[in-house]
Amino acid sequence: MPVRIEKNKNLTTAYLSGEIDHHSCVLIRDEIDKTVNMVAPRELCLDFMHVSFMDSSGIGLVMGRYKLMHALGGRLRVSGVSRSAMKVMKLAGLDMLAKIDCKGETK
Numbered sequence: 001m002p003v004r005i006e007k008n009k010n011l012t013t014a015y016l017s018g019e020i021d022h023h024s025c026v027l028i029r030d031e032i033d034k035t036v037n038m039v040a041p042r043e044l045c046l047d048f049m050h051v052s053f054m055d056s057s058g059i060g061l062v063m064g065r066y067k068l069m070h071a072l073g074g075r076l077r078v079s080g081v082s083r084s085a086m087k088v089m090k091l092a093g094l095d096m097l098a099k100i101d102c103k104g105e106t107k
Helices: 022-039 056-071 083-091
Strands: 003-007 011-020 043-054 075-081 099-102
Touching: 003 022, 011 022, 011 056, 022 043, 022 056, 043 056, 043 083, 056 075, 056 083, 075 083, 083 099
Parallel strands: 011 043, 043 075, 075 099
Antiparallel strands: 003 011
């Protein structure tokens, strides 16, 4: 499974792994959204530490989860992002929507 979710009332963390592309994104999105809608956490963290590849679907995944959390009055954080993915996320403006942490350092 490309996502493992740990949840509680304040923080839900989605640990992503493998490749995030058009095909895997649907399953990941559905699992995260189902959990967030059930738990309504204050913060959702998308952990990219074990993601080996991400195409534009990954950007859409982050943007959609931002919109979901915003609608619920919560925050989104993205962690464990590789330097190359960080560049793409910044170009897409995701750093204006969520706190993004690079692997091993905070940006």
